[in-house]
Amino acid sequence: MSLAAAARPALAADPALRPVISFHGVGKTYPNGTEALHDINLSIFQQDFVFLVGASGAGKSSLVRLLIREEVSTSGRIFVDGQELSRMARRRLPRLRRKFGIVFQDYKLLPRSTVAQNVAFALQVTKPGQRHLREKVEESLWIVGLEDKVHKFPDELSGGEQQRVAIARALVHRPPIFVADEPTGNLDPDTSWGIVQLLLQINHRGTTVVMATHNREVVDLVRRRVVAIEGGRIVRDEAQGQYLREGDATLVSGGNR
Amino acid sequence: MITLLATLRFTLVSAVQNFWRNLAVSLAATCTMGAILLFIGGILLGTHMLNQMLTAEQAKASNIKIYLEDGVSLGSIANLQSELRADPRVSAVHFENKDDAAKEASSQVENFSESLKVLGSNPLPASLNLDLHRLADLPAIDTMARRNAIVQRGNLATDYNPAIIDKLQTLITWAWRFAVGFLIVFGTLSVVIIMISIRTAVLVRRREVEIMKLVGATDWFVRGPFILEGVIGGVIAAAISGTVIAAAYKPAVDHLRSTLFFFPLSYDGSYLAVVALLLFAAGIGLGAFGSYLGVRRFLTV
Numbered sequence: 001m002s003l004a005a006a007a008r009p010a011l012a013a014d015p016a017l018r019p020v021i022s023f024h025g026v027g028k029t030y031p032n033g034t035e036a037l038h039d040i041n042l043s044i045f046q047q048d049f050v051f052l053v054g055a056s057g058a059g060k061s062s063l064v065r066l067l068i069r070e071e072v073s074t075s076g077r078i079f080v081d082g083q084e085l086s087r088m089a090r091r092r093l094p095r096l097r098r099k100f101g102i103v104f105q106d107y108k109l110l111p112r113s114t115v116a117q118n119v120a121f122a123l124q125v126t127k128p129g130q131r132h133l134r135e136k137v138e139e140s141l142w143i144v145g146l147e148d149k150v151h152k153f154p155d156e157l158s159g160g161e162q163q164r165v166a167i168a169r170a171l172v173h174r175p176p177i178f179v180a181d182e183p184t185g186n187l188d189p190d191t192s193w194g195i196v197q198l199l200l201q202i203n204h205r206g207t208t209v210v211m212a213t214h215n216r217e218v219v220d221l222v223r224r225r226v227v228a229i230e231g232g233r234i235v236r237d238e239a240q241g242q243y244l245r246e247g248d249a250t251l252v253s254g255g256n257r
Numbered sequence: 258m259i260t261l262l263a264t265l266r267f268t269l270v271s272a273v274q275n276f277w278r279n280l281a282v283s284l285a286a287t288c289t290m291g292a293i294l295l296f297i298g299g300i301l302l303g304t305h306m307l308n309q310m311l312t313a314e315q316a317k318a319s320n321i322k323i324y325l326e327d328g329v330s331l332g333s334i335a336n337l338q339s340e341l342r343a344d345p346r347v348s349a350v351h352f353e354n355k356d357d358a359a360k361e362a363s364s365q366v367e368n369f370s371e372s373l374k375v376l377g378s379n380p381l382p383a384s385l386n387l388d389l390h391r392l393a394d395l396p397a398i399d400t401m402a403r404r405n406a407i408v409q410r411g412n413l414a415t416d417y418n419p420a421i422i423d424k425l426q427t428l429i430t431w432a433w434r435f436a437v438g439f440l441i442v443f444g445t446l447s448v449v450i451i452m453i454s455i456r457t458a459v460l461v462r463r464r465e466v467e468i469m470k471l472v473g474a475t476d477w478f479v480r481g482p483f484i485l486e487g488v489i490g491g492v493i494a495a496a497i498s499g500t501v502i503a504a505a506y507k508p509a510v511d512h513l514r515s516t517l518f519f520f521p522l523s524y525d526g527s528y529l530a531v532v533a534l535l536l537f538a539a540g541i542g543l544g545a546f547g548s549y550l551g552v553r554r555f556l557t558v
């Protein structure tokens with residue numbers, strides 16, 4: 001049992017609340033022989049906010065790729081929402097992906113589409129003919145604070161704004177789990193801080209958030225669960241300081257920027 | 258319903274965009290396929306013409322015309338006629354006089370009656386036209402007829418021409434072999450070319466594809482536009498080659514009819530329609546198959 005679960009005994013004891021995400025003895029060795037992950041055990045509960053930290057090359061991205069099943073583990077078992085990933089049929093992959101909102105260090109925006117078109121694209125290709133598309137896109141852009149940049153193109157935006165567009169796109173189909181791999185990797189500290197606050201807000205709305213980062217500063221500023229990875233192993237899994245009261249998502253050191 | 262329409266719309270718009278965004282490659286693939294379909298259509302029509310000739314020759318084959326010398330007595334003709342009628346191999350004998358022959362010729366050959374007027378006299382011989390029960394008896398009847406004194410000498414004795422049927426048959430066999438070989442080689446070629454153009458399209462759209470997979474679009478949603486792009490290319494290629502073939506068929510028939518006037522060629526509109534349909538089917542089929550393979554090969558969904 002992870003420390004995070006132990007930190008919330010009332011919730012962990014409730015059998016109805018099994019982890020949204022769990023890794024059981026998971027290993028990943030790439031075809032070239034690199035062992036990126038070794039015996040990973042991890043449970044993440046609904047509405048958790050988890051930082052995956054570790055130096056570059058530690059295995060954070062590998063873990064994220066296993067989680068969203070961009071890669072398949074070479075040993076152990078991974079469950080998402082009760083479903084085992086390594087045995088999942090390929091045709092179920094789209095349904096799994098729709099449970100995630102995913103952002104990366106590079107924003108992966110369509111350069112020839114406007115901000116609104118970029119966000120709408122996610123719905124158009126998963127739920128064609130979706131009603132109230134425009135309202136959903138606008139709402140998503142409002143959450144990330146870009147409601148006035150709707151008709152801009154990505155190259156007219158700053159890096160932080162582009163990452164916000166990517167976040168809005170990841171949110172637009174209201175996923176229960178939000179996964180970010182180095183979302184602040186290309187951003188200056190101030191902008192990074194804004195992105196992290198945004199993720200905390202998203203978490204406060206009820207979404208489970210997993211954020212991989214090698215940026216210790218950001219992690220230190222927020223009292224959330226930290227899973228530290230080194231050389232493909234989890235070396236630490238603990239709440240930073242202590243958990244805030246349930247539902248209280250304000251930052252402990254929010255003013256300290 | 259709305260979902261279906263939206264899916265179709267997305268697929269169509271993306272497919273057309275794909276086509277435009279790498280226009281050079283798309284056009285190259287379409288043109289190559291158009292040329293291939295053109296050859297296929299040409300071969301189909303060509304063998305059809307050969308078949309028309311063969312059918313006519315075979316119909317002619319079981320009957321034979323025995324040409325008679327001018328000025329022989331009606332009595333000797335009647336003798337020969339009854340002798341042939343008695344022959345068990347012969348099913349019917351019919352006498353055609355010089356005037357009948359001229360009439361038949363003018364119905365088959367343009368300007369024949371004008372030529373007759375210029376000549377002043379009718380050069381065509383009278384004949385006994387026989388129908389045989391079996392094709393195989395033709396040579397024997399031919400030999401027998403040639404021995405009779407009232408029958409013309411040499412090459413003009415009968416219209417029996419064993420070589421031509423064999424030649425046509427061989428020609429048709431070879432035309433079909435050629436067509437099948439051509440189909441296999443160039444069908445494969447066009448599939449490969451379409452695969453290459455789909456590969457380019459996937460490359461151009463790799464960002465879109467990546468995002469679609471990330472947000473959970475289904476395989477077919479991702480693949481659809483690329484496959485449709487191949488189908489669009491195939492349809493355009495079929496339209497181009499079909500138009501060319503339809504436009505060229507009539508002049509070709511007319512030309513062949515004037516140079517090979519002894520063959521009964523005709524313009525067969527319904528066969529042309531069949532060929533056009535086949536071309537569209539082949540265009541769509543090759544387009545879909547080629548792009549499906551391309552998507553399988555180059556688009557890891």
Ligand SMILES: Nc1ncnc2c1ncn2[C@@H]1O[C@H](COP(=O)(O)OP(=O)(O)O)[C@@H](O)[C@H]1O
Nearest residue numbers: 030032034036055056057058059060061062063
């Ligand atoms: N596709 C791959 N093939 C082979 N080795 C890989 C691949 N992806 C990552 N690795 C290796 O796995 C280890 C962990 O990489 P990664 O998960 O990207 O770490 P991080 O995201 O923490 O920087 C590294 O040694 C890296 O070189």
Ligand SMILES: [Mg+2]
Nearest residue numbers: 060061062182
């Ligand atoms: Mg990484």
